[in-house]
Amino acid sequence: MKHTVVALVEDKPGVLNRIASLFRRRGFNIDSLAVGTTHEEGISRMTIVIEGNENIADQLEKQLFKLIDVIKVENFTNQNAITRELALIKVKASTQNRREILDILEVFRAQAIDLSTASLVIQIVAHKDTIDALIDNLSRFGILEMVRTGRIAMRRGYTTTTDEVIEYFDDSSKFHSQIGRLSNGDFPFVSD
Amino acid sequence: MIGADIVLESLKKANIDTIFGYPGGVVLPLYDRFPFHKEIRHILVRHEQAAGHAADAYARVSGKIGVALATSGPGATNLVTSVQNAMMDSVPTLFITGNVARNLIGKDGFQEADATGIFMPTVKHNYLVTNANDLAPTFAEAIYIATTGRPGPVHIDIPKDVFLEDAEFNWPKTINLRGYKINDEVDSEQLAEAAELINASEKPIIFAGHGVIISNTSNLLKKLCEKGDIPVITTLLGIGSMPTDHPLHYGWMGMHGSYHANIAASNADTIIALGMRMDDRALGRFADLNHNAKIVHIDVDPAEHDKNLKATVPVVGNLSTTLPSLINNIEETNHADWIQWIEKIKSEHADSMSIPNTDKLSVQYVVNSIAKENKKNELVVVTGVGQHQMWAAQHMNISKPRQLITSGGLGTMGFEVPAALGAQVANPNAKVWSICGDGGFQMTFQELATIVDEKLPIKFAIINNGYLGMVRQWQELFYKENLVDVNMSQPNFMKIAEAYGITGIEVTKKEQVSKAIIQANKIEGPVLIDFKVESEGNVWPMVPAGASLSETVESAKEL
Incomplete structure (x- = not known):
């Protein structure tokens, strides 16, 4: 079964390396991984989709949390949560069949965002299954290129994943969030 | 600055x-x-x-x-x-x-x-x-x-x-890492549940791991087992967490652990695993460790729970805070029938881990003599990895925490020489004996120079059988005696000792062993003893790789 795990991590060099290395080393089978910033400076948010049984998801959560730079881990699988994915799909589209494609897009609430005489670029934000179904429908026209972001997720309602994390944060923990960046600009050359 | x-x-x-x-x-x-x-x-x-x-x-x-x-x-x-x-x-x-x-x-x-x-x-x-x-x-x-x-x-x-670069020395007053919180709170709910399991058990057993030694809680372990009348077996790295002469100490478990310890582990109805990571060398085939036992697993690292073995009651926490609460929660009781059952197996299989009755120079005799000729509270044993390590763990009566320094998880040959150096620096008054394999010693003996520089009186006992003994044992038992690249030529260890300016003693006969050890202890500086031991001994008992603890064998005939 698929598990959606959300991790809040320090936004600093090497974090992605640590996490990727952990997945590889422990043999976790990752379906998708989406990383981005949050509204809190210094915190990145990762959404990880992993294939495996309960036990594997449990280990993934614990091993992730063991990393010093991982602040919080939450399994969204059995939670009331919204999950979305964005895809850009470039399909072959002639002036003859363009209308037909646009009709399909309407059904899936997708949009055409670029156009040429022989192609269309389509954008869709939806649940993974919806995107898969759209792709199914488009394949007969000929897909030229496709890119997907991987799943992102958020709890429904007022509660958030970030609450307590922000509470913990004070001046003394700022140091850890900032250390490790190579400064910009040239250093005086040191000859050995 | x-x-x-x-x-x-x-x-x-x-x-x-x-x-x-x-x-x-x-x-x-x-x-x-x-x-x-x-x-x-x-x-x-x-x-x-x-x-x-x-x-x-x-x-x-x-x-x-x-x-x-x-x-x-x-x-x-x-x-x-x-x-x-x-x-x-x-x-x-x-x-x-x-x-x-x-x-x-x-x-x-x-x-x-x-x-x-x-x-x-x-x-x-x-x-x-x-x-x-x-x-x-x-x-x-x-x-x-x-x-x-x-x-x-x-x-x-x-x-x-x-x-x-010039900078300020800005040592922080507090450390606050939002991704690393040490939780000292005791999970009393889980502990109460653990105590309930233990109180209901008829055949409980404690697995004591390295965590007991790391957290300095061997006194609490003693209290726990005495109050609940629970037999204790340790992992390899848990050796020393219980004195060997304690009546509830039943040896150590695992691939070359005691026969009775492995059988007791397989037959207990409740396992209380303390500060251990459920390693395959300690537990054998996980699926068949014990089909009936309920498992209480106390460890400071939650990622160890359910990693290799599903725990009935996992408890997260440091042993120094969790054990006192567990001890309070368990009933004072006795398990005489169960202990008698283990005792019976122990006496029936006493020979499987004994010092061979032979005139030849056996490793078991050598390491046991080193333990005997030293004062219990002065001796620190450092080992390499392989047969000599297992025999040292079996026959040296390690009875104190931090008395056996051995590479458990990684199994690093060559650990014995530099580790002895670190051990002696940490405790200058200890009698540090480094039990070396002839293979491992050759990986790192350049450190004799450091040891001489630092005037460290370490005694090196090279267990020299001319083989990579454990590899040879596996080739003999599991690769149809096809011995490949395990027979090593050795340098003249006496000349190596001489080259580094330290005393070298060669021992080829059983009757020279004690004398050599006493002589080495009398010498103030480092000493290297080359024990030319019997070349083809095998370590018993053994849990073959991939077998369960209940399938422990005591000789090659059983394989």
Whole structure:
């Protein structure tokens, strides 16, 4: 079964390396991984989709949390949560069949965002299954290129994943969030 | 203050007075400042791997953090084995490496290696410091991480020009990591449930792991087992957490553990696993360890729960806080029937782990004699990895925590020589005996020079059978006696002793053993004894790889 795990991590060099290395080393089978910033400076948010049984998801959560730079881990699988994915799909589209494609897009609430005489670029934000179904429908026209972001997720309602994390944060923990960046600009050359 | 001074001030601030290291290009600015920080003793090793193992053993013996220092590139990569060794056995260690100057990072300069990247999967955490102002807070954080929770190695990589940069010594008052919180609260609900299981059990057993020793809780372990009348077996690294003469001590479990310990583990109805990570060498085939037992697993690292073996009641917490509460919750009782059952098996299978009754020079006899000829409370045993390690664990009556220093998880041959160095530095008054394999010794004996320099009176007992004994045992038993590349030629160890200016003693006969050990103990400096032992002995009992503990065999006939 698929598990959606959300991790809040320090936004600093090497974090992605640590996490990727952990997945590889422990043999976790990752379906998708989406990383981005949050509204809190210094915190990145990762959404990880992993294939495996309960036990594997449990280990993934614990091993992730063991990393010093991982602040919080939450399994969204059995939670009331919204999950979305964005895809850009470039399909072959002639002036003859363009209308037909646009009709399909309407059904899936997708949009055409670029156009040429022989192609269309389509954008869709939806649940993974919806995107898969759209792709199914488009394949007969000929897909030229496709890119997907991987799943992102958020709890429904007022509660958030970030609450307590922000509470913990004070001046003394700022140091850890900032250390490790190579400064910009040239250093005086040191000859050995 | 320049970065180099900040590094050394930081170490002093953390009460670190000993580091093991090896200089090189990019750490020269640091070495340049050593003479101005006389409180710190730098021990110059002969290979960086040895610096790491020495720091590791120093930490195991003293309970304090061990520190190793190396230069960039090859210095750093030579450390890797010792870092992983400390990781696998949860040893609080700090590894410091220099790196090329900041503007040269990523440019493949001379002696550049991506140490931060290479160390990443082998450490609890690591840092690349890019600003001298960050040095003091980084050291404070690193030492905090290495020594708290489940201890482990932390690595700090410092570019050469950061050592030279001027900055403030801004040691932080508090450490606050939002991704690393030490939770000292006792999970009383889980503990109550654990106690309920234990109180209801008729055949309970305690597995005592390295965690008991790391958390200094062997006195609590004793209280727990005495109150609940629960037999205790230990893991290899848990040896020493219970005195061997305690009536509830039933040896150690695992691939070469006691027959009765393995059988008791397989037949208990409740397993209480304390501070252990459910390793395959200790538990055999996980699926068939014990089909009926309920498992209480107390460990400070929640990731160890359900990793290899599903726990009925997992308890997260340090043993020093969880055990007192567990002891309060369990009933005073006795399990005479169950203990008698184990006793019966123990007496029926007493021969499976005995000293062979032979005139030949057996390893068991040698290591047992070393234990006998030394005072119990003075002896520290350091071993390498292989047959001699197993026999030392079986026959040396290790009865105190931190008395057996051995590479458990990683199984690093060559550990015995530099680890003995670290052990003796940590405890100058101990009689440190390094039980060496003839193979392992040849991996790291360059450290004899360090040992002579530092005037450390370590006694090396080379268990010389002319074979990589454990590999030979496996080839004999599981590869149809097809012995390939295990028969090694040996140098003349007496001449090696002579070359390093230390006393060498050769022992070929049983009757020379005690005399040689007594003689070695009388000599003030280091001594090397070459015990030319019987060449083809096998370690018994044995749980064949992939078998369960209940399938423990006592001789080759049973395979």
